[in-house]
Amino acid sequence: MRFTTVIPVLALAARLVNAQSSAVSNAKSGGNQGGNQGGNANTGTSTTLNPAVIQTTDNGLADAEAGQAASLTSKNNFIDFCVGKTITNGLQTQAGSCNPIAMGDIPAKDKMISAAFVSPTNNQANVPAAPENITFSVQLQNLNAGTFTNPDNTYYAAPQQIGTNGAVIGHTHITVQDLKGDINTVTPPDPTVFAFFKGVNDDGNGNGLLSATLSGGLPPGAYRVCSMTSASNHQPVLMPVAQRGAQDDCVRFTVTAGKGGNTGKGQNGNTGNTGNTGNAGGNVAASSAVAATSAAAATTSAAAGGNAAGGKGQAGKGGQRFGQGKGGRFGRPRKFTAREFIA
Numbered sequence: 001m002r003f004t005t006v007i008p009v010l011a012l013a014a015r016l017v018n019a020q021s022s023a024v025s026n027a028k029s030g031g032n033q034g035g036n037q038g039g040n041a042n043t044g045t046s047t048t049l050n051p052a053v054i055q056t057t058d059n060g061l062a063d064a065e066a067g068q069a070a071s072l073t074s075k076n077n078f079i080d081f082c083v084g085k086t087i088t089n090g091l092q093t094q095a096g097s098c099n100p101i102a103m104g105d106i107p108a109k110d111k112m113i114s115a116a117f118v119s120p121t122n123n124q125a126n127v128p129a130a131p132e133n134i135t136f137s138v139q140l141q142n143l144n145a146g147t148f149t150n151p152d153n154t155y156y157a158a159p160q161q162i163g164t165n166g167a168v169i170g171h172t173h174i175t176v177q178d179l180k181g182d183i184n185t186v187t188p189p190d191p192t193v194f195a196f197f198k199g200v201n202d203d204g205n206g207n208g209l210l211s212a213t214l215s216g217g218l219p220p221g222a223y224r225v226c227s228m229t230s231a232s233n234h235q236p237v238l239m240p241v242a243q244r245g246a247q248d249d250c251v252r253f254t255v256t257a258g259k260g261g262n263t264g265k266g267q268n269g270n271t272g273n274t275g276n277t278g279n280a281g282g283n284v285a286a287s288s289a290v291a292a293t294s295a296a297a298a299t300t301s302a303a304a305g306g307n308a309a310g311g312k313g314q315a316g317k318g319g320q321r322f323g324q325g326k327g328g329r330f331g332r333p334r335k336f337t338a339r340e341f342i343a
């Protein structure tokens with residue numbers, strides 16, 4: 001009697017094993033079909049690694065040049081690389097995380113992304129100050145623009161994909177930072193601070209010209225604007241070769257208050273720009289120039305009037321950072337940091 005009770009249990013177990021392996025096999029076959037169909041549709045349902053996609057690299061040192069580091073190696077595409085760490089899991093984790101997602105489709109060399117700002121132009125010195133809007137425009141090539149996933153819960157959550165035209169599918173961003181009054185600054189701007197940030201979530205003119213408008217503009221000052229181009233899931237775009245031109249562009253520009261007549265001086269650089277700001281201080285908001293600096297000399301210059309300040313290049317500099325007659329401090333009045341930003 002004992003055996004008659006045990007045997008059915010074993011038979012059941014065997015059936016379960018068969019059912020499981022059959023499920024795995026079906027899943028693999030589904031995965032292969034997705035991959036073979038050229039696809040970006042290979043979203044994957046199996047939880048096992050298909051041997052067909054296991055990379056075979058070694059640590060690279062056999063042919064290394066002096067100073068090259070050994071690459072990590074893996075027999076399983078590093079599928080467990082993040083074990084023991086917080087995985088990204090679609091979130092923008094402030095404390096950092098480990099992302100286990102494959103990097104994805106890489107375009108061909110003749111489909112590499114490149115960018116050039118159209119507006120403002122590099123070193124443009126007469127971008128009108130707030131309340132004038134500023135429209136940033138960048139010309140991209142080889143980006144299927146306008147596709148973006150939910151940045152709140154799918155950040156880095158899927159591989160880079162390319163379209164049927166061979167170009168990366170994604171979007172770009174416009175990110176603007178205050179250079180603290182020095183357009184030629186050699187101090188890297190704090191990446192956690194920006195004067196404007198916006199994802200360009202459309203495909204612009206349909207031919208790679210992508211734009212974002214900063215409603216209400218910027219206070220006078222020196223700024224840098226960069227494109228920051230991403231695949232759909234917001235990861236920086238991956239290109240097929242290391243030696244290439246950058247995929248993004250940055251230009252630096254000066255926002256000036258007052259009328260364009262002063263901008264000629266601005267072309268000469270910071271000293272010229274200070275003249276413009278001095279005018280703003282004198283004509284528009286002397287109080288802001290006073291608030292602008294702790295240096296007594298600057299206050300004196302401002303009191304003497306905007307033009308005098310411009311000549312000295314002192315109060316004007318303060319004005320660049322603090323203009324707009326709001327008594328604003330350090331170039332980022334609250335209204336600018338309080339904007340809603342879109343990834």
Ligand SMILES: *[C@@H]1O[C@H](CO)[C@@H](O)[C@H](O)[C@H]1NC(C)=O
Pocket residue numbers: 132133213214215216
């Ligand atoms: C500034 O931009 C906003 C929003 O894009 C728009 O409503 C407004 O008309 C613009 N102002 C000017 C002066 O163009």
